[in-house]
Amino acid sequence: MQEDLLMKTTLNGKILELKKTLNGKVILPGEPSYDELRKIWNAMIDKRPSAIVRCADADDVQQAIRFAHKNGQEISVRGAGHNIAGNSICDDGIMIDLSAMKNIRVSAADKRAYVEPGSTLGDFDRAVQAHGLATPVGINSTTGIAGLTLGGGFGWLTRMYGLTIDNLVSADVITAEGKKLTANESKQSGLFWAIRGGGGNFGVVTRFEFKLHPVGPQVLAGLIVYPFNQARQVLEQYREFVKAIPPELNVWIVIRHAPPLPFLPEWAHGKKIIALPVFYAGDSDKGQKLIEPLSRFGDALGDQIGPVPYIQWQQAFDALLTPGARNYWKSHNLTELRDGLLDAMVEYGNKLPSPQCEIFMGLLAGVSNDVKVDATAYSPRDARFVMNVHGRWDDPAQDETCIGWARTFFKATASYASMGAYVNFMTEDESGRVESAYGPNYARLREVKKQYDPENFFHLNQNIKP
Numbered sequence: 001m002q003e004d005l006l007m008k009t010t011l012n013g014k015i016l017e018l019k020k021t022l023n024g025k026v027i028l029p030g031e032p033s034y035d036e037l038r039k040i041w042n043a044m045i046d047k048r049p050s051a052i053v054r055c056a057d058a059d060d061v062q063q064a065i066r067f068a069h070k071n072g073q074e075i076s077v078r079g080a081g082h083n084i085a086g087n088s089i090c091d092d093g094i095m096i097d098l099s100a101m102k103n104i105r106v107s108a109a110d111k112r113a114y115v116e117p118g119s120t121l122g123d124f125d126r127a128v129q130a131h132g133l134a135t136p137v138g139i140n141s142t143t144g145i146a147g148l149t150l151g152g153g154f155g156w157l158t159r160m161y162g163l164t165i166d167n168l169v170s171a172d173v174i175t176a177e178g179k180k181l182t183a184n185e186s187k188q189s190g191l192f193w194a195i196r197g198g199g200g201n202f203g204v205v206t207r208f209e210f211k212l213h214p215v216g217p218q219v220l221a222g223l224i225v226y227p228f229n230q231a232r233q234v235l236e237q238y239r240e241f242v243k244a245i246p247p248e249l250n251v252w253i254v255i256r257h258a259p260p261l262p263f264l265p266e267w268a269h270g271k272k273i274i275a276l277p278v279f280y281a282g283d284s285d286k287g288q289k290l291i292e293p294l295s296r297f298g299d300a301l302g303d304q305i306g307p308v309p310y311i312q313w314q315q316a317f318d319a320l321l322t323p324g325a326r327n328y329w330k331s332h333n334l335t336e337l338r339d340g341l342l343d344a345m346v347e348y349g350n351k352l353p354s355p356q357c358e359i360f361m362g363l364l365a366g367v368s369n370d371v372k373v374d375a376t377a378y379s380p381r382d383a384r385f386v387m388n389v390h391g392r393w394d395d396p397a398q399d400e401t402c403i404g405w406a407r408t409f410f411k412a413t414a415s416y417a418s419m420g421a422y423v424n425f426m427t428e429d430e431s432g433r434v435e436s437a438y439g440p441n442y443a444r445l446r447e448v449k450k451q452y453d454p455e456n457f458f459h460l461n462q463n464i465k466p
C-alpha cells in the first residue's frame with residue numbers, strides 16, 4: 001500500500017516536471033476541467049486516467065509519448081472521443097488528448113488540406129468548404145477526423161470519391177520511440193499503407209494531408225419517411241433502385257422511431273418509421289429526376305428534399321447523435337441485400353427496444369470497390385453496404401435489453417454478411433473480431449506493427465498484436 005503511494009507520488013512529481021516542458025497543459029484528477037475532459041461520446045465508458053496531457057503541438061505529443069514510454073505508463077490517444085469502444089481513454093495511464101490541436105490549412109490551388117488531429121469533421125468541412133472543396137468524411141459533424149480516417153472513413157461522398165483513406169496523401173506520425181516520421185507513398189510506405197485502416201496501432205498522427213474535390217456549396221439532400229408497416233416494400237424497392245444509380249447519388253436506410261420532424265404529421269412523431277436519407281452532389285434538376293422514384297416506394301408520411309448547403313447536410317444528424325447517451329453497436333458489411341436480411345431488418349426493426357435505437361444502413365457502392373484489397377490496410381473493398389445496429393438509450397437499467405437486442409439481431413443476420421468488418425464500428429467486446437476484420441491484410445499489418453511498435457505500446461485500439 002505504502003509502495004503504491006510512493007510510486008504515485010514519484011510519478012506525480014515526474015508529471016509535474018513534464019508539465020514544465022510542454023506548450024500545452026497537464027490536467028490531473030481533482031482539477032476543475034478533469035471530469036469534463038475525461039468524458040467521451042459513449043456514456044457506457046467511464047475511466048479515470050492518472051493524467052490528461054492536452055497537447056498544443058507535435059512536440060508536446062512527442063514529449064508525452066517519450067515520458068509514458070520511459071516511465072512504463074499506459075497511454076490512450078484521443079481525437080474527438082467518438083470511438084464506440086472507448087479506446088481514447090484509460091484507467092490510471094496517460095491520456096494524450098489531441099482535441100486542442102485544430103489547425104487546418106487549405107491550399108485551394110492544389111486542392112489539399114493539412115489537418116491537425118484534434119479537428120472534428122465540422123471543423124474540417126467548414127475550412128474546406130470555404131473554398132468550395134470537400135473530401136469524404138462521416139455524417140456526424142462532432143466526430144473526430146483522426147479516429148475516423150485511421151479506421152477508413154466513409155460518408156455521403158464515398159460513392160464518388162472513395163473512403164477518407166483513399167484521399168489521404170500523407171501523414172506525420174510519431175512512433176512509440178518518439179521519432180517523428182512523414183509517411184506517404186514514397187516515404188515510410190509500409191507505415192502509410194498500415195495507417196490507412198489500421199487505426200492507432202502504429203503511432204500518433206499529428207498532421208494529415210488530404211486530397212480535396214469541388215463539392216457544393218449547395219447539394220440536393222433530405223429525407224423521405226415511410227411508416228414502418230411499409231418497411232418490407234420500401235427495402236425491396238431500395239435494393240433494386242440503388243443497383244442503377246450514379247455515384248453522385250447516395251441513399252441510406254434508417255429504421256427508428258420518428259423524431260419530431262416538422263414535415264411529419266404530429267401523430268407520427270415517436271412512431272416506428274423507415275427513412276431514406278438522400279444526398280445528391282450534382283446538378284439539382286438532374287438530381288430531382290433521379291430521386292423521383294423514391295417517393296413511389298409506398299405512401300410516404302412526409303418528405304423534405306431540396307437544395308441545402310453541404311455543410312448543413314453534414315450536420316443534419318447531429319441532433320440524434322449527441323454525446324452522453326449509452327451506446328452499443330454491432331455492424332456487418334454486405335455485398336448484397338438478400339431476402340432473409342430484409343426479413344430480419346423488419347423483424348428487429350419492429351422490436352426496437354428504446355426510442356433512440358436504430359438500424360442504419362449506409363451505401364458504399366462506388367469507387368471504393370475498385371481499390372485493390374491489398375492497396376491499403378482496410379480490406380473489405382467488396383462491401384457495397386455497411387449495416388450498423390445502433391443500440392442507444394439513456395437509462396443503465398436498459399443495458400441488458402438494448403445490448404441483447406443488438407447482439408441477437410447481429411447474430412440473426414451474420415449469414416448475410418460479407419468479408420471483414422469496419423473497425424471504427426467495433427465495440428469494446430469485439431477484440432476477438434480484429435483479425436477477421438482485416439482478413440487477408442492482417443499478416444502484413446502484424447509485420448508493420450513489429451517494425452514500428454514491437455512492444456505494443458499503442459494497444460488501446462482495435463489491437464493488432466505484433
Ligand SMILES: Cc1cc2nc3c(=O)[nH]c(=O)nc-3n(C[C@H](O)[C@H](O)[C@H](O)COP(=O)(O)OP(=O)(O)OC[C@H]3O[C@@H](n4cnc5c(N)ncnc54)[C@H](O)[C@@H]3O)c2cc1C
Pocket residue numbers: 041077078079080081082083084086087088089098117137138139140142143144145146147148149150151152153154155199200201203204205206321424425460461462
Ligand atoms: C455519432 C457517430 C457517428 C459516426 N459516423 C461515422 C460515419 O459516418 N462514417 C465513419 O466512417 N465513421 C463514423 N463513426 C465512427 C468513427 O469513425 C469512429 O468512432 C472514430 O473512432 C471516431 O474518431 P475520434 O477521433 O472521434 O475518436 P477517438 O475516440 O478520439 O479516437 C479513436 C481511436 O483512434 C485512435 N486515434 C485517434 N486519434 C489518433 C491520432 N491522431 N493518431 C493515432 N491514433 C489516433 C486511437 O486509437 C483512439 O482510441 C461515427 C461515430 C459516431 C460516434
